[in-house]
Amino acid sequence: MKYMLMMHTPREGWATAGIGTWPPEDIKAHIGFMMQFNKELKESGELVGAEGLAGPEAARIVRAGANGVPEVTDGPFAEAKEFLAGYWIVDVDSTRRAHEIAARASAAPGKGGVPLNMPIEVREVMSAPSVDL
Amino acid sequence: MTNPSPDAAPEHLLRDLAPQVLGAVIRRFGDFSAAEDAVQEALLAAAMQWPSEGVPDNPRGWLIQVAARRMIDHIRSELARRRRDAEAVIKDPPELQILPAPDSGVPAEREDTLILLFMCCHPALTRSSAIALTLRAVGGLTTAEIAHAFLVPEPTMAQRISRAKERIKASGEPFRLPSDQERTERLGSVLHVLYLIFNEGYTSSSGRDLQRADLANEAIRLTRALHHVLPGEAEVTGLLALMLLTDARRDARTGADGELVPLTEQDRLRWDRHAIEEGVALISDALPRGAVGPYQLQAAIAALHDEATRAEDTDWPQILALYGLLKRMSDNPMVALNHAIAAAMVHGPRTGLQLLEALDTDKRLAGHYRLDSVRAHLLEMAGDHQAAIEKYQRAAGRTASIPERNYLNTKAARLSAERRS
Numbered sequence: 001m002k003y004m005l006m007m008h009t010p011r012e013g014w015a016t017a018g019i020g021t022w023p024p025e026d027i028k029a030h031i032g033f034m035m036q037f038n039k040e041l042k043e044s045g046e047l048v049g050a051e052g053l054a055g056p057e058a059a060r061i062v063r064a065g066a067n068g069v070p071e072v073t074d075g076p077f078a079e080a081k082e083f084l085a086g087y088w089i090v091d092v093d094s095t096r097r098a099h100e101i102a103a104r105a106s107a108a109p110g111k112g113g114v115p116l117n118m119p120i121e122v123r124e125v126m127s128a129p130s131v132d133l
Numbered sequence: 134m135t136n137p138s139p140d141a142a143p144e145h146l147l148r149d150l151a152p153q154v155l156g157a158v159i160r161r162f163g164d165f166s167a168a169e170d171a172v173q174e175a176l177l178a179a180a181m182q183w184p185s186e187g188v189p190d191n192p193r194g195w196l197i198q199v200a201a202r203r204m205i206d207h208i209r210s211e212l213a214r215r216r217r218d219a220e221a222v223i224k225d226p227p228e229l230q231i232l233p234a235p236d237s238g239v240p241a242e243r244e245d246t247l248i249l250l251f252m253c254c255h256p257a258l259t260r261s262s263a264i265a266l267t268l269r270a271v272g273g274l275t276t277a278e279i280a281h282a283f284l285v286p287e288p289t290m291a292q293r294i295s296r297a298k299e300r301i302k303a304s305g306e307p308f309r310l311p312s313d314q315e316r317t318e319r320l321g322s323v324l325h326v327l328y329l330i331f332n333e334g335y336t337s338s339s340g341r342d343l344q345r346a347d348l349a350n351e352a353i354r355l356t357r358a359l360h361h362v363l364p365g366e367a368e369v370t371g372l373l374a375l376m377l378l379t380d381a382r383r384d385a386r387t388g389a390d391g392e393l394v395p396l397t398e399q400d401r402l403r404w405d406r407h408a409i410e411e412g413v414a415l416i417s418d419a420l421p422r423g424a425v426g427p428y429q430l431q432a433a434i435a436a437l438h439d440e441a442t443r444a445e446d447t448d449w450p451q452i453l454a455l456y457g458l459l460k461r462m463s464d465n466p467m468v469a470l471n472h473a474i475a476a477a478m479v480h481g482p483r484t485g486l487q488l489l490e491a492l493d494t495d496k497r498l499a500g501h502y503r504l505d506s507v508r509a510h511l512l513e514m515a516g517d518h519q520a521a522i523e524k525y526q527r528a529a530g531r532t533a534s535i536p537e538r539n540y541l542n543t544k545a546a547r548l549s550a551e552r553r554s
Contacts, residue, residue: 001533002284045262045293048285091285093259124533 002048002091002125003098005105007118008082011056018055022111029109037105041090046101052086059083082119089125098122143183146192147176148354151273154196156245159308162204165252166298169270171203172196176273243362244310246271250359251311251319253297254326257304262297263326264333269294271358272351282348283333320363324372324428327356331376335383349380370419371429377412378435381405393540397444409439430459449478466498470507482515502531506541518548 009018019027034052041047065071088105092098102120110116151172158168175196189195253267265283268274274282280290311319334348356373363369385403388394416432434455441447456472469492477485489508498504509524525545529538 042289043292043296045265045289045296047289091261091283091289093261126533126535126538 001093001095001098002089002127003095004123004125005088005090005098005102006121006123007085007087007105008121009085009118011080011083019110026109026111026113029113033108037108038088041088041101046090046092046097048089048091050086050088053084056083095124143180143188146188147179147183147196148273149358150193150196151176152246152249152271152358153193153242154200155249155270156242157193157197158200158204160241160245161201162208163308164204165308166295166302167207168200168204169298171200171207173269173275174203175200177275180275246358247362248308248310250323250355252301252306252308254319254323255301255304255306256319256322257300258297260326260329262293262300263322264330265290265293266297266301267326267355268330268348268351272355274351320366320368323359324368327352327359328372328428330355331380335379349376349383352376353380367419367422367424368426368428370415371426371432374412374415374419374432375428375435377408377415378432378439381408381412381439387536391536392543393536395540396438401442401444404439409436412436413440425458427459427463430455430462434459447478449475453479466492466495467503469495470498470503474507474510477511477514482511485511486515500531502528502537502541505531509541509544513544513548518552521545522548522552 019030022030038047038050041050060072060074063071063073088101090098090101092101099122102122106117106120107115108118154175155168155172158172159165162168178199179192179196183189183192249271250267253270254263258266261283265279268279268282269276276291276294277287279294280287283290310316331349331352334350334352353373353376356369356376360366360369360373381404382396382399384405385399385401386394394400412432413436416429416436419429420433434452437448437452437455453472453475456468456475459468460472469488473485473488473492476488486508489504489511492498492504505524505528509521509528512518512521512524522545525541525548529541529545532538532541
């Protein structure tokens, strides 16, 4: 079963208390943790893909306008409480395993090495239908 | 060298030879893990060379020789690495030339396939790694093919396989058949892994990636090989029959736009008659022999479906009796769900719905879309369309399959439209 693990980060305080404002050694510890975490998932043969996303400041919303022309706007990030910071796709034997992986990601070290315990949204990736209808 | 005949499929030849070659190399050198890598390289070399240069007169010997050279290279580099305690690595340096007589040791070859299956489906492995290792070591598939079939990156699959081999090494499993006491349980693991490979291929054949359907063929091929080695094992025969009888319906299972077509609405002329005949013959042969197990019962049920020319000709009382037996044999809520459907077909939807109530408290089914979708069908049968619509919609929200979600949403939408008109 494949799951997408989405790492949500609070919108509020992103600029004032986000990772960019931590002491360098904390940033280093956080990045080191993520690299090690991805390495472990690769080695366990469970990693399908993982990406970190650029900050929300540069994000744009696109809708099709008249004749399908892209209409690009900035919003509505101001109202959003959280934004997607990155994701993993893992291929695991059970939902429980997906939850274990998510919990480990959630506990990534933050400022002062304190676990962030950030919310990780776990969603099953759509797959083939079961044998019988 | 002989010229390849147009109908000779080198790919199938390679896959059939893979476990025999691996068995021979392990018997000579030990070290399952390194031998498996060496055989994989030999298979890749053959896949490159044989199409242009022709299949050698003794393909098995050719593969063993190439794999043995790789093993010797591997051992040499190991020796160089551990020069000081070389004696721990190997006692007798192997000679460079290994030329087994053609078709030598046929019983050993069969036994090797069996030993390899037992190893690759070792209970210490996770399901996904047992599946991957079986496909590579016994099925002769490349890592790239397996990765493609499971839609994961090749390095991930390579890692999964190498971890599986490490685990087997750590388990200390010797290269021989398990003891009589262990045998039944271990055979159960092998059959389960083959069943999972089949399911992966069968269920995804409606998906965008037709190549995944090869997994169903691959599972049938491996189960056929196992049946060939153990013709007296009724559950092996049962599993092979179940696969053939289910796979016979594969093409009819999806419509023109890839949508799911339920059993009752399938065009039965599209079912594969040859597969059905073979499956029916196998299960008819296995059932009277005594030890009836779950695979045989499921095959018998599949045979009853396949033998009905029209959906309304289905022998539901017989199917209900078989699900009754199956339910007593295995504590599986999915079996209980199918039993409820069969009961509804025989005694009416209310009986089926009553049976479903007992499943509401089963934690294993909590929130599972199948309970909702079966209940929706039975409510529809009972004429309670409003309740059926709600259950169809709830099931659609819970399934992890897009074709299934489309099917369930369409069912709900049709009933809603009927109510309005």
